Amino acid sequence: MRPVGELLDAIPYARFLGVRIERGASGPICVLPFRDEIVGNARLPAVHGGVVGSFLELTALLGLLDQSEGSRIPKPINFSTDFLRSAGAAETRGRAEIVKLGRRIANVRVVAFQGDPERVVAAGIGNFLL
Amino acid sequence: MPRVISRDETELYPLEKVRETLEALPHFQELGIRIVEVVRGACTARLEPSPRLVGNPDTGAVHGGVITTLLDSVGGAAAFSAVRLGQTVATLDLRIDYLRAAEPGLDLYGHAQCIKRTRSVAFVRGTAYDRDPEDPFATCIATFMLGANPSEHPLQRLAEEAR
Numbered sequence: 001m002r003p004v005g006e007l008l009d010a011i012p013y014a015r016f017l018g019v020r021i022e023r024g025a026s027g028p029i030c031v032l033p034f035r036d037e038i039v040g041n042a043r044l045p046a047v048h049g050g051v052v053g054s055f056l057e058l059t060a061l062l063g064l065l066d067q068s069e070g071s072r073i074p075k076p077i078n079f080s081t082d083f084l085r086s087a088g089a090a091e092t093r094g095r096a097e098i099v100k101l102g103r104r105i106a107n108v109r110v111v112a113f114q115g116d117p118e119r120v121v122a123a124g125i126g127n128f129l130l
Numbered sequence: 131m132p133r134v135i136s137r138d139e140t141e142l143y144p145l146e147k148v149r150e151t152l153e154a155l156p157h158f159q160e161l162g163i164r165i166v167e168v169v170r171g172a173c174t175a176r177l178e179p180s181p182r183l184v185g186n187p188d189t190g191a192v193h194g195g196v197i198t199t200l201l202d203s204v205g206g207a208a209a210f211s212a213v214r215l216g217q218t219v220a221t222l223d224l225r226i227d228y229l230r231a232a233e234p235g236l237d238l239y240g241h242a243q244c245i246k247r248t249r250s251v252a253f254v255r256g257t258a259y260d261r262d263p264e265d266p267f268a269t270c271i272a273t274f275m276l277g278a279n280p281s282e283h284p285l286q287r288l289a290e291e292a293r
């Protein structure tokens with residue numbers, strides 16, 4: 001298995017968000033710790049939608065790096081996020097599913113949840129150039 | 131300005147309030163985003179590049195997620211500037227196309243425009259550019275629910291104050 005943790009350390013923005021990886025039963029789980037600096041709505045408080053979208057995209061990228069053999073970091077072509085619930089002041093977790101891993105393009109679907117994995121706060125899908 | 135926007139300023143959020151509220155967001159300050167301009171139905175913001183925002187260490191390109199935050203924010207502001215006083219705004223979906231890499235070292239701009247507002251949805255288009263607004267490195271399309279869950283959007287305080 002590729003050392004995704006090392007790749008994670010090599011992405012400054014992932015370090016900035018404090019994202020880490022845990023090994024789940026069905027593949028890697030990305031974890032976004034809660035801290036005050038990622039808040040968009042200070043009164044709830046809730047994580048900024050842009051950070052939730054960023055985390056989904058990062059989860060997709062790391063899920064892809066975990067599966068693919070290439071040495072380069074895949075480049076996002078597009079990414080679409082559906083915001084389903086507000087993400088509260090808690091740890092957010094994400095898991096990625098590689099829908100298709102082609103020769104040049106990969107299509108990746110991701111969900112983010114807090115607590116119950118069935119209680120999805122945001123879902124995303126994107127295409128990456130390998 | 132889309133024709134759906136009321137001409138009566140007293141029915142709309144004061145533009146200066148939209149700007150102040152956005153700039154006070156903790157994550158806005160953390161990323162160093164500055165509002166350039168808020169007009170009725172549109173918003174432009176600027177982000178200074180920083181090594182900690184890099185997503186691809188091979189190229190030095192800023193992480194796509196930073197662009198997501200920039201465009202979600204200007205999109206939300208564009209929607210807020212176009213809705214009736216007291217209405218709430220919540221991002222429903224946001225799709226970004228990454229057209230090219232942003233040039234390392236340049237300030238990044240996000241611009242969004244509300245192209246249509248119905249009773250329950252605001253439709254927004256946006257671009258992100260470095261040198262030339264006509265040569266964007268990313269485009270986005272987003273929809274915002276209006277008057278939905280009242281607690282969803284960071285600009286919610288404005289809606290509550292207006293009541």
